[in-house]
Amino acid sequence: xxxxxxxxxxxxxxxxxxxxxxxxxxxxxxxxxxxxxxxxxxxxxxxxxxxxxxxxxxxxxxxxxxxxxxxxxxxxxxxxxxxxxxxxxxxxxxxxxxxxxxxxxxxxxxxxxxxxxxxxxxxxxxxxxxxxxxxxxxxxxxxxxxxxxxxxxxxxxxxxxxxxxxxxxxxxxxxxxxxxxxxxxx
Amino acid sequence: xxxxxxxxxxxxxxxxxxxxxxxxxxxxxxxxxxxxxxxxxxxxxxxxxxxxxxxxxxxxxxxxxxxxxxxxxxxxxxxxxxxxxxxxxxxxxxxxxxxxxxxxxxxxxxxxxxxxxxxxxxxxxxxxxxxxxxxxxxxxxxxxxxxxxxxxxxxxxxxxxxxxxxxxxxxxxxxxxxxxxxxxxx
Amino acid sequence: xxxxxxxxxxxxxxxxxxxxxxxxxxxxxxxxxxxxxxxxxxxxxxxxxxxxxxxxxxxxxxxxxxxxxxxxxxxxxxxxxxxxxxxxxxxxxxxxxxxxxxxxxxxxxxxxxxxxxxxxxxxxxxxxxxxxxxxxxxxxxxxxxxxxxxxxxxxxxxxxxxxxxxxxxxxxxxxxxxxxxxxxxx
Numbered sequence: 001x002x003x004x005x006x007x008x009x010x011x012x013x014x015x016x017x018x019x020x021x022x023x024x025x026x027x028x029x030x031x032x033x034x035x036x037x038x039x040x041x042x043x044x045x046x047x048x049x050x051x052x053x054x055x056x057x058x059x060x061x062x063x064x065x066x067x068x069x070x071x072x073x074x075x076x077x078x079x080x081x082x083x084x085x086x087x088x089x090x091x092x093x094x095x096x097x098x099x100x101x102x103x104x105x106x107x108x109x110x111x112x113x114x115x116x117x118x119x120x121x122x123x124x125x126x127x128x129x130x131x132x133x134x135x136x137x138x139x140x141x142x143x144x145x146x147x148x149x150x151x152x153x154x155x156x157x158x159x160x161x162x163x164x165x166x167x168x169x170x171x172x173x174x175x176x177x178x179x180x181x182x183x184x185x186x
Numbered sequence: 187x188x189x190x191x192x193x194x195x196x197x198x199x200x201x202x203x204x205x206x207x208x209x210x211x212x213x214x215x216x217x218x219x220x221x222x223x224x225x226x227x228x229x230x231x232x233x234x235x236x237x238x239x240x241x242x243x244x245x246x247x248x249x250x251x252x253x254x255x256x257x258x259x260x261x262x263x264x265x266x267x268x269x270x271x272x273x274x275x276x277x278x279x280x281x282x283x284x285x286x287x288x289x290x291x292x293x294x295x296x297x298x299x300x301x302x303x304x305x306x307x308x309x310x311x312x313x314x315x316x317x318x319x320x321x322x323x324x325x326x327x328x329x330x331x332x333x334x335x336x337x338x339x340x341x342x343x344x345x346x347x348x349x350x351x352x353x354x355x356x357x358x359x360x361x362x363x364x365x366x367x368x369x370x371x372x
Numbered sequence: 373x374x375x376x377x378x379x380x381x382x383x384x385x386x387x388x389x390x391x392x393x394x395x396x397x398x399x400x401x402x403x404x405x406x407x408x409x410x411x412x413x414x415x416x417x418x419x420x421x422x423x424x425x426x427x428x429x430x431x432x433x434x435x436x437x438x439x440x441x442x443x444x445x446x447x448x449x450x451x452x453x454x455x456x457x458x459x460x461x462x463x464x465x466x467x468x469x470x471x472x473x474x475x476x477x478x479x480x481x482x483x484x485x486x487x488x489x490x491x492x493x494x495x496x497x498x499x500x501x502x503x504x505x506x507x508x509x510x511x512x513x514x515x516x517x518x519x520x521x522x523x524x525x526x527x528x529x530x531x532x533x534x535x536x537x538x539x540x541x542x543x544x545x546x547x548x549x550x551x552x553x554x555x556x557x558x
Contacts, residue, residue, distance in 0.1 A: 216558065247430050247452075248428065248437070262430045264430050292453065292472045321490035321493065321503075335504075369528055
């Protein structure tokens with residue numbers, strides 16, 4: 001009988017450890033399993049800055065063109081980008097990767113955007129990609145988008161990224177701070 | 187001995203509650219943890235309706251333009267939208283949010299589309315965003331796309347959304363009913 | 373007392389089975405719950421091949437047009453596609469579905485792309501859709517993107533897909549091999 005009780009106790013330990021690891025995902029605290037902060041820098045092509053530009057308008061509505069952001073809060077402008085990612089807010093810091101994908105302005109009455117893009121990180125600290133999608137009501141101080149997947153160091157990651165506009169200069173340059181909180185880590 | 191048995195019993199209750207909460211995700215019934223139904227309304231810009239239009243063609247193939255949907259089942263037309271979301275099928279009901287993102291027609295032989303967009307909900311009942319992606323073979327009565335993430339009230343949500351075309355009027359207006367079933371809720 | 377012990381034993385069996393099924397998701401081996409291999413075939417419209425073309429440039433930067441892929445490694449070209457999926461590397465094999473969505477070239481210095489698309493599978497073996505997003509640094513031998521969701525047979529799927537360029541012919545035709553590894557299966 002004592003042996004059986006010991007076995008039962010062992011099972012308990014096993015079950016508890018498993019259950020705890022898993023249940024941490026759903027219950028209560030919502031504490032991230034990984035936190036990261038990056039900045040990325042977007043210089044949009046305006047007809048004169050082809051050397052420096054990191055992005056370009058590639059889609060625009062019938063009433064607009066591709067060298068000047070459209071009226072009505074740029075509604076309909078679709079931009080492809082390849083923006084440097086840095087660890088601090090200095091455009092000239094050594095990049096740790098590239099933010100690549102699309103953003104598009106999608107409202108006439110106010111600035112809002114929609115983003116589908118990836119962080120492709122390639123530094124001593126991080127190798128892999130983080131994939132994002134979501135709405136960016138960019139006049140808000142902070143905006144949350146979804147981390148929808150990842151590869152490499154970020155294999156199967158899910159989470160939420162909070163965007164903050166860290167600089168906005170004359171419709172040519174903007175810098176976003178991105179606070180990434182992963183809640184699913186593998 | 188009785189005390190130990192009581193402790194064991196307590197552990198059981200603990201383990202069972204944890205396991206149940208978690209196992210509901212993968213096993214058997216696939217019953218959603220949250221169900222929502224919305225409608226959204228798309229009025230595409232056609233050169234004459236700039237006041238009412240909620241969407242616009244911003245990309246089109248070489249053989250097409252941006253005020254008339256292209257031939258060959260609109261293949262290649264890419265549309266940016268900012269569509270009102272309502273709780274019923276009435277375009278003039280008070281919106282509870284906006285559907286924002288892109289859709290694109292992607293087949294020559296028949297109408298099909300691909301969608302990447304967000305519901306940005308801002309009502310007394312729901313605050314937050316739901317992010318979607320997927321193929322929309324729109325001649326089918328119902329089509330399933332993925333809920334790939336969420337923020338705010340829909341933090342970390344995943345699920346499936348079923349689209350139904352509720353109205354389609356002269357290639358200017360369409361209304362989709364969206365039945366959202368979330369299977370991961372946090 | 374024996375009856376109670378039997379009940380306890382039953383609970384154990386129940387808990388173990390549940391816990392095991394779940395814990396396999398996060399711990400250790402990262403072994404996929406489903407593996408699939410497909411090929412898809414892209415023939416881009418170049419002004420002369422409208423019958424055969426499965427894709428078309430629909431967005432391009434200010435300095436480019438929509439019948440010739442842009443200079444600077446096609447930076448800014450956005451392509452809508454409806455490509456046949458086959459089980460082997462033969463363009464003329466019976467398709468098992470279609471790959472539908474967008475890709476875009478997003479770097480001036482080297483070929484890289486970003487992808488948002490779905491596999492819409494309709495064969496005796498598979499019915500349903502798999503949704504993908506991610507960066508495709510296409511000069512690398514293998515590139516990982518995310519499986520961000522699925523429907524039908526791939527309900528709620530998540531995973532990683534590894535892309536390999538299996539053929540690349542004169543900037544008109546390319547063929548990708550896609551090794552899909554799902555790590556969340558429902």
